Amino acid sequence: MTRYRVAVHVVPRRGLLDPQGKAVADALHTLGFAGVASVHVGRHLVLEIDAHSESDAREQTSNMCGRLLANPVTEDFEIASVSAV
Amino acid sequence: MTRYRVAVHVVPRRGLLDPQGKAVADALHTLGFAGVASVHVGRHLVLEIDAHSESDAREQTSNMCGRLLANPVTEDFEIASVSAV
Amino acid sequence: MTVTARPGDPAITPALVAEHGLTSDEYDRLVAMLGRTPTFTELGIVSALWSEHCSYKHSRPLLKTLPTTAPYVLQGPGENAGVIAIGHGLAIAFKIESHNHPSAVEPYQGAATGVGGILRDVFTMGARPIALLNSLRFGSLDSARVRYLFAGCVKGIGDYGNCVGIPTVAGEVVFDPAYEGNPLVNAMCVGLLKEEELMLAVAQGVGNPIIAVGARTGRDGIHGASFASEDLSDASEAKRPRVQVGDPFTEKLLLEASLELIHSGHIVAIQDMGAAGLVSSSAEMAARGDVGVVIDTLKVPAREEGMSPYELLLSESQERMLVVARVGREDHVRAILEKWDLTAAVIGEVIAEPVYRVVEGDRVVAEFPGIRLVTDCPMYTPEARESDDIKRRRAENVHAIAERAEEANPMWTLLELLASPTIASKRWVYQQYDHTVRTGTVVGPGGDAAVVRIRHTDTAIALKTDCNGRYAFLDPREGARIAVAEAARNVACTGGRPMAITNNLNFGNPKRPEVYYQLKEAVAGMGEACLALGTPVTGGNVSLYNENPAGAVYPTPVVGMVGLIDSLAHVTRSHFSTDGDSIVLLGNNTDEIGASEYLQRIHNVVAGAPPHCDLAAERALIDALLQAIQAGVVRSAHDCADGGLAVALAECVMMDRATPTGAHVDLTHWAGLPVRALLFGEAQARVVVSTPDPDAVLASAAEHGVPAAIIGTVGAASGLLSMRIGERQLTVSVAELADTYHEAIPRIMQRSASAQDVALASDSVV
Amino acid sequence: MKFGIVTFPGSNGDYDAYQSVVEGLGEKAVYLWHKDHDLQHVDVVILPGGFSYGDYLRAGAIARFSPIMREVVAHAERGAPVLAICNGFQIACEAGLLPGALLRNASLKFVCAPVSLRVENASSNFTSAYGANQLITLPIAHGDGRYSADEETLDRLEGDGRVAFRYAPDALQAAESYNPNGSMRDIAGILNAGGNVLGMMPHPERAIDSVLGSADGLPIIESILHRVAA
């Protein structure tokens, strides 16, 4: 078993209203950041897990996302990185 | 001007209580993911911004983080990626 | 004007018609009304407006039978909310609405947007929301999925109301396997307005501009159009979201802006864009005013590019309103919205021609003759027949059910009932709701009804939702009567005179004769009770097709009652407070145990007739109780409902956890009744009162012909609830009662400290 | 005496704050609009509860950039009183008027309940009408009330008597369950170094009339009155 650090991004599904992203974008405009076209706010999860291999770690994480970490109705997830620690 | 997509991670400063991370880890254990050693939950922001160059996009984002996107008292931020879209 | 199909619109085929949920008769009706084949846009419009949700096609004929008038009713059914006058030139607008199906799919957003919708229904009347209530039904908490739905709905309701800043003051939660897979989420809102500021959603004034206000329109929740999104789009769009996401922050701004608009005099009508969005709000406002309208979909502010008229008309994006302004006042309207960082776009106009017309720039994409679009909708009176299974269940001799060995100690049974999530304290729920914001909540959740004071007067209103679905399942007429009576009793226990109700009829598929029978009977029973108790129906909502794989949910006609307390001095709480007070039982005990929580929880039996509801007795009870309260002789009043007299007494000694008391009770007078019926039977028209002056209470009762008896004394010193029945002496510690009652739900939810819970916690933005 | 109550988009405690001053004390109050630059010569500013900007991103993070906040900060720097309640407390921390931050409740749930508090400093501008160590009951209603700061800051706050209120068990509460949000060192309210800014999660403005269950919040406003009048 090796310990892996896995980073996961969970983001609101496209097309769904993202009031949080909109509020942040508006605020950035008010602060003078005129170049901001859009903002989306999601979650960044960092898991440390014990797994047999990198692909095992990835698969476990993918399961966790399907079951718990992301809301299947409103969110998409992506495994951003997996690395041994 | 080019449009860039910038991903930012904002994470609770280490050492602070992270009840969300702990709750997620506990829940994963309950679901049978025994190999999970720890979980940390932060924010994942995706910004689309117009900038003169990649380094301009990076600098703008860094400013936004300093002023609004992260709380300097409790959070750290990191620009995870910058890419032209 | 000639209506032309848009390039790229699908051809109208029988399959497309069927996918839009129209029967061939309904389609023929549409063709006859138009005198031609409809366009795709028109088909979409009609599928939405003639849907059950918008048209009430299976329920309207029944609803017409309900009593709706009283001298103080300013607005009955038909508007966004009902309105009653409460004196001092003030009025209360209130309404209940369901969000059952969205909540089953996505509990957090489903429940949240339900709250958003009902808030808008109330503030469009010109009323400032002052209270929210909710009535919830879930399957058994033993299931992880149910815990997820329960936690999600509660959090969704809380986050939305809390953010908008409206206190959630009362409600009910029932857990029963009958609701597995199809939870019920009904939200009620109560608002306060000055009588003269009442605003109706009636379009009028040729040339007046129609303005879309609030959030932009996206592709969310396009009604009945799931197939269309697949047909019309590439693969990525096939994932087009059907859930709506709520934005309570925008709602708060919309609330303030709408009230400011209404008070400004710049507008003549306003309505929220709820189910079937723009099309239903515009068509309904036009129909009420009997005027024509034209809408240009190119002018609707859209969240995404390339949205078709079909999509813009049918989208159910949240936090939007439709306004009819006075001509020439557009800039004033815009200025008010800008102040609140909201946008306003003129998207149409009231016209002289009696048509409902939709254009996309120069092209007319839909046009219907006059208000027939709304009024020509089909109405159905399907066959009604009671299910044999239910007849059999009702007739079952439940007295023959043998007691379990543990029941030898009835205090065991009492503790079991208090641990039933349906009876146990709902603090886990309402602690997540801000119930103190707006500084009006005199009695918050945890007692019988909630009490909200009316500022600048000495009066208050009392509010409660109620319904026992098991009763309605076993006898829909009696069940609905009891729902009204129980809500009225709860309101009276706090010192309120029951005034009027709103109601939410949650039923299964009305095309099944046994379901339509339930609906018909329940509406009849509700009408009888409202008539007898003098509480007209001022509005409501019908939610049909609540089915799970095992069949329909229990028929659940939820009643939302508003009562008036004429002086703050009369506000009465439910729990005992003062040592030495006498305990008086108003009403009588019977041997009824049918349909009880006792049978369900202890014997897993759903059978027997629900307790008899004698409406004259209920009315007399309410009159007697209010008279005693107004005479100042009642220290506390708590009605007997789920779990019967023993549960009511237990609640009286420990429902306020901070100040538990105790009591000695003697029920020997009823020693002839089976003990389980006496303690746990759910006979109606009973209230437990504590009083320093029992004679005065008994005199009030006698005056109204209400049976009454002194049954005991309040006393905290012993730390016990003790009950004597003839030779039998039953005792239980108040601490144990309290622990069981208050910790039952937290313990269950903790056990699952769950997956589910966490997903929600990390989900939500708040 | 004149109180100014700031209305941010999403504030919902502004009304209660206004009523507490006007009805509770019979003093003058005005609403201050977030886009304005003028404090209208008020003596006391109240940053009220609610969900400014929906609490999106972080509670208080966006509101601190409102135009009016520049004036509020200047007012505080002049030594004039600012009472920051609940969301107002969160905004004040984000704006640097007070140290530390308010994080998600440890329970991860919004909590609305009466809580018992101990008055830790009964001689400040805001608390002089209480007795030392007095136990009071105020309502809370928040999802992000876990006060957090580094140890050094916490030590300094305690050392300087700047912890105004702490969650404390009353006679009936189990010792382990009195802190409703997991805040560090049970902190419920703190003062700035000058003693003229008070931030607190509980709602004194909701506890000014015993008909609503408690009038324990009134002394805060009374204290300000005495101090400013003096």
Ligand SMILES: Nc1ncnc2c1ncn2[C@@H]1O[C@H](COP(=O)(O)OP(=O)(O)O)[C@@H](O)[C@H]1O
């Ligand atoms: N979903 C809810 N939201 C708010 N308050 C609730 C909810 N469910 C129950 N309550 C409150 O808990 C108390 C007990 O509710 P209930 O058992 O339905 O009372 P009763 O038996 O008197 O009808 C009431 O004060 C009620 O308002």
Ligand SMILES: [Mg+2]
């Ligand atoms: Mg009751």
